[in-house]
Amino acid sequence: MNTAILKVRKTGVEDRPGWIPPEITENWDTNPYSYQTEEELMPAGGLHAYLVTYFVEILRNFLESRGLMLLADTFMLYRDGQGVKQRIAPDLLLMPFGFPPPSAYNLDIEPPPRLVMEVTSPKSRLRDMKEKVFFYSGLEIPTYLVIDAVTSGAKLRERTGLHLWRKIQGSPEQIPPDAEGFLFLPEMGIKLKAEGHRLFFTDISSGEILHDTGELKKMILKERQQAEKERQRAEKERQRAEKEKQRAEYAEKKARDAHKQGEYSKAGETARRMLAKNYSLAEISEVTGLSVDEIMVLSEK
Secondary structure, X not given: OOOOOOOOOOOOOOOOOOOOOOOOOOOOOOOOOOXXXXXXXXXXXXXXHHHHHHHHHHHHHHHHOOOEEEEEOOEEEXXXXXXXXXXXXXXXXXXXXXXXXXXXXXXXXXXXXXXEEEEOOOOOHHHHHHHHXXXXXXXXXXXXXXXXXXXXXXXXXXXXXXXXXXXXXXXXXXXXXXXXXXXXXXXXXXXXXXXXXXEEEEEOOOOOEOOOXXXXXXXXXXXXXXXXXXXXXXXXXXXXXXXXXXXXHHHHHHHHXXXXXXXXXXXXXXXXXHHHOOOXXXXXXXXXXXXXXXXXXXXXX
């Protein structure tokens, strides 16, 4: 890999990119994705590719809300010390949001990205941790993050390593985590922490942990299940209260009926005594509250 830094911008009719094989002397393909070597190709699958995709997914919406985006598996075009155009594909590159995303990030046109990230793989770990620190700094990229998550056997590390460098006074300096184990990335508005093999991306402003689609689905499902439990509990409480109300209303009605029956019986006795004393029906009705028909029924018994 050519690690020469960007110093000269070469212009002219014949601006031959450095990735053109020497045996091709004319009519070369100008597409930066042509003539890729095995070393340059991003892994098509496996744990490395999964992790890169995972980081894009978990950060996508958060970054878009801030006018930012991550480019993955995308060549960054730069010029080496001799002014020859070269290419390199950081695992992740932070840039202002744009749609559609560019097919390549051209430093002849665009400013250096504020941050690049590499996820180590068995073949790239040494370059990611050593050579690229100075290489990216030479391209005037101010922040470089390495996520060391894959072992030499292409397995997930028991504890993911996080390594951050910032260009300070012209040279890259490694930044240690804070007392809580967080690395701060104000370029993205997040802080990052590793616990075992798990990574936690946290919004610096709110302290809220960012979640990927799968985690969000689990959270939404859990919230829905909790809401359903609350709904069922509320329904049971409503039914219990309704039964209590019905029991109270029945007891009250029963008491009213008993009282009414008692009052009716007393009125009946008074009416019979008044009938025996030859009081008129009107007088009896006025005293007892019984109707004339009810009094007549009593008089027939």
